[in-house]
Amino acid sequence: MSNLTPMGFNDLLAGNARYASGFQWAGTPGVAARGVAVITCMDSRLDPLAMLDLTVGDAKILRTPGGRVTPEVVTGLVVGVHLLGVDRILVIAHTRCAMASGDDAQIADAIAAADGTRVHGMAIGASTDQAAALDFDVSLLRADPLVSAEIGGFMYDVDTGILTQVH
Ligand SMILES: [Zn+2]
Incomplete structure (x- = not known):
């Protein structure tokens, strides 16, 4: 990509100004409330x-291409479990994922x-x-003694919004 036309970020900063004008999360703890x-x-x-059906303050969210468990994800979970109140972990794949369209x-x-x-x-x-x-990925996390939490594997349907536990 060498011929990008810079768009700048003003539209997004304007969006943030609208968001911050109604900000209601001051003082929310960093520990995952749920x-x-x-x-x-x-x-x-x-x-x-x-x-x-969660909101700000409830959960730690770690996102990767395909929702795969990478070393950085494991690091985040270790910190989450031992410092930030995490005791349940959901690994969520989804239908029509680009990362499942090939190797x-x-x-x-x-x-x-x-x-x-x-x-x-x-x-x-x-x-x-x-x-x-x-x-x-679920097996990897369940076998890691540092990730001491309840761990489930799930599939999310992008066309219905329905989440189904598969592991
Ligand atoms: Zn995907």
């Missing part, structure tokens, strides 16, 4: 707090086809076997 941590995808169709090489191919950028070899965490990836 004891919840959510690991899910970066997908723009997912609103993790809203899908669980890492195929996603790199798609990026190359989209704008010519080559990222082959980058660890993306993509997998066409989404169920296996979720099962592996």
Whole structure:
């Protein structure tokens, strides 16, 4: 991407001004009030707090491509469990996820086809076997003695809003 036209951030700062004008969360503690941590995808169709009927202050949210459990996610969960009140962890995959449309090489191919950028070899965490990836990530967390919390694996349907526990 070499021909980007800068848009600036003024529209977003204006949005923040509207948000801050009605701000109601002053003094909210940093400990997760509902004891919840959510690991899910970066997908723009997912609103993790809203899908669980949670609000500001309730949960720690960790997002990655595909909602995969990366070393940084584990770090966040260790801090969350031992310092920030987390005792339940939801790993949430979702339907029509781009990271389930191919393996890492195929996603790199798609990026190359989209704008010519080559990222082959980058660890993306993509997998066409989404169920296996979720099962592996849940197993990984359950086997980690530092992540001492109740851990569940879930699938979210982006076309119905329904969350289903699968692990
Ligand atoms: Zn996704």
